[in-house]
Amino acid sequence: MKALILVGGFGTRLRPLTLSVPKPLVDFANKPMILHQIEALKAVGVDEVVLAINYQPEVMMNFLRDFEKSLGIKITCSQETEPMGTAGPLALARNKLDDGSGEAFFVLNSDVISEYPLRQMVEFHKKHGGEATIMVTKVDEPSKYGVVVMDESNGCVQRFVEKPQQFVGNKINAGIYLLSPKTLNRIELRPTSIEKEVFPKIAAEKNLFAMVLPGFWMDIGQPRDYNTGLRLYLESLRKKDPERLASGSTFLGNVIVDESAKIGDGCLIGPDVSIGQGCTIEAGVRLSRCTIMRGVRVKKHACISGSIIGWHCTIGQWARIENMTVLGEDVRVSDEIFSNGGVVLPHKEIKTSILKPEIVM
C-alpha cells in the first residue's frame, strides 16, 4: 500500500522550534512528529510513503534515510515548486500513489496526531465499497473548524460546512484519508483544496464515507495544542503500552523518559512530561506538563511547568519556567530567572526575568 503525508510549508506557528528544523522533524513524545505517522503506516502494511514538501527537502531526506533502513519502508519526497494546496500534491505524486493495482492509498496531514486506527479504516473502507473514506473526530467547539455532516447510520457524507454559525453537527475532518486511485482523476495539477473542491464532488455522488476516529486527536501545529496533544498521547499510552511510561516515586501521572536521560535525586516529575535523549535533570527539579527536548540540562532546584524546552537548552538553578514558555534551540537561562510565557529564539541567553509573555529575538 502507498501513502502520502502532506508536510507543506514553513511551520511558522511552531516557531521558534521550526527555526531549527522543519516542522515534521520537531520531536513529539521523544520522536520526530512524522515518525509517529510513518510507523503507523508501516504497521498497517504501507511499503512506500511519499512526503509532499515545499521547504527544505534536503534536511528531511537526510534525516529520513536513516529511518528508511531501520523501519524497512521506502520514503520519497515530492517537492512542490509552488504551494499546491491540500489536493495538488496528490496529482504531483500520482505515479507513486497509483501503482496500477487499484489499491487505495492513505493521505495524512503531518500536523495531526492520533491513535491511527488505520487497520479499522481499511476494513471500513472495504465494507462500504465507496470511493473515499475520511476520518472525522468529535470536538466540543465545531464552529472553529470545518464540520462534516453525515448519515449517522452508515457514515455517508452529505456535506461540508466551514465554521458553521449554527449547530449542524460535532464531527470535524480529522485530516486522515483513504482514497481509491480513481480520486486522482478528479485532481488537476494546480493549487487545489481537497476539502473545498474534491470531497464535496465525491460526497455529491454519495461516494464519500466518514469513520469516527476512536481515541484522541490533536492538531499539534502550535505550542498550546502541542502540550495538550502530549497529555492525550500519554493517556493513550497508559492504556495501550504502559511499560513505556516511567514508574517510581519520582514520577506523577503519565511521564515518558528516554532511557539515556539522567534524573537526579529528590525530583518530582509529572504529570504529562516527556524527557528526551541525553537530557540531564539535576537534583530537586520539579517538572509538570512540559516537553524537554533532546540534550537539555535542567540544573538543580529548577521548576518548569506548561512549557516547551527546545533542544540543547540549559536551565539555570532555581529557575522558574511556566505559562507556555517556548525556548528555541540552545537557549541558556541563567540561574534564578523567572520566565512567564517567554518565547525565545535560538541561541539566546536569558539573563533577566521575563515577567509577562513576550517574544525574545
Added chain:
Amino acid sequence: MGLTNDVPSTVSSQKKTVAVIMMGGPTKGTRFRPLSFNLAKPLFPLAGQPMVHHPILACKKIPDLAQVYLIGFYEEKEFSLYISALSNDLKVPVRYLREDKPHGSAGGLYNFQDLLMEDDPTDIVVLNCDVCCSFPLTAMLEAHRKHGGIGTLLVKKVSKEVASEFGELVADTKTGELLHYAEKPETFVSDFINCGVYVFTPEIFNAIKNVSSSKHEISSLRRMSSFEALHTATNSRAMQADFVRLDQDILTPLAGKKKLYTFETNDFWEQIKTPGMSLRCSSLYLAQYRVTMPELLASGDGNRSPTIIGDVFIHRSAKVHPTAKLGPNVSVSANARVGPGARLIGCIILDDVEIKENAVVMHSIVGWKSTLGKWARVQGGGDYNAKLGITILGEDVAVEDEVVVVNCIVLPHKTLNISVQDEIIL
C-alpha cells in the same frame, strides 16, 4: 634595507599598507535578527552596497595598499560570491580568513600574523565591518606615520550619553597622544570615543603576544574560585589566553606610554548593531554619495521616471513606475518592482520585492521577495534605537491589500491579512 619604526619615513614608495576588516561571525549576530536569518550581517546592503563594501571602497583609496584581508568566523561560502565579484573590481587581492573560533578583536589579528605580514607591510589598517563612517584612511595613515607610535585610533567627540556606550578616551590636545582609555565606563570619563578604526605598525603583534602570554601565566598559576567563575561567567571566554580584545587588553594598558595616538574626525560615525541602525546608516551613506559619487543617486520628476526627493538609490535592474514618489533616504535593490502611485520614505527595499499600486512604505526594511498589496501601508515610528522602532519584514512576507503594519517585526514566510501594530510576528 630596513626601516625601523622609530624613524618616520617620508619616502612613500617604501611604505606598504595592508588593510584588515574584522567581520565577526554568526553567533554574535542575534541583534541583527530577523535579517541575519538570511544573510551574514556584513553583506546586508546599505545605500545599495553590502555593509562591508563601504570600508573596502575606503581602503581602495590608500595609495600603497598591497592587500585587503577580511577576518571573521562565518563560513567561507557566505562570502565567496561577493569576494569573487570584488576581485574583478578592486586592483588588489582580497582574502577572507576564517577563524576557527572567536579570538577577540586583537586575537584575530594575532592568529593570522604570518599571513598579514606576508607582503612585509609597514602599516596595518584595522577596521570594524559594522562601523559606518567616512573612513579618512589616507589622512589617518599620514598622521600615524608622523607620530611614529605603534598605533593611531580614529576618535570623535560625541554627546555624554552616547559616549558611555563606547570606549571613552582622553588624548593630549597638543601631541594627539592617547593618554587614557576606558571601555564602556559606568561614570563619565570623556566625550571622545574610539571609532573602531585603527592604523598599527607591525609592533602591535608583539603587544598582543605579551598580553596573550601573561594571560597564559595567570590561568596556569591559579584556579579560579567558583565565586570568580560566577562573576566572569559572561566573560569566561575573555579568561582564555587566546581571546584578546583590542580595547580592554591592548589599548587600556598601552595608553599614556607614548605608543598610541589619536586622529580626530568630525564626520558622521555610527555603529551598525541593529536593523534600525542599518536604516539610519544607509541614509548616511546615501548622503555621502551626494558629495562623492552623485552619479549613483537617482533623479526624476515624475515624467518619464519617478519623482525623487532627496537621496535615493535605485538599482539599475529595479522597475519603478513614473507615478511613484521616492525619498528622502530610500534604497531600492535589484529586481524590485514599485507600482503606480506608491510612496516610499526612509526605507530599504531588498531584492525581488513587489510593491503594488498606491502602497506606502515609511521607515521600514522590506525583506527579499516580499510583496505589498494595493494600498498596503508598512510603517515604522522612525526611532532607530527602539526595539520596535522601525518595521522589518523578513524574507517572503506578504502584506495583503489595504493592510496596515506599524512598528512590527515579521519573520520570514508570513502572510499578513489583518492590520497589526507593535508586535513581533513569528
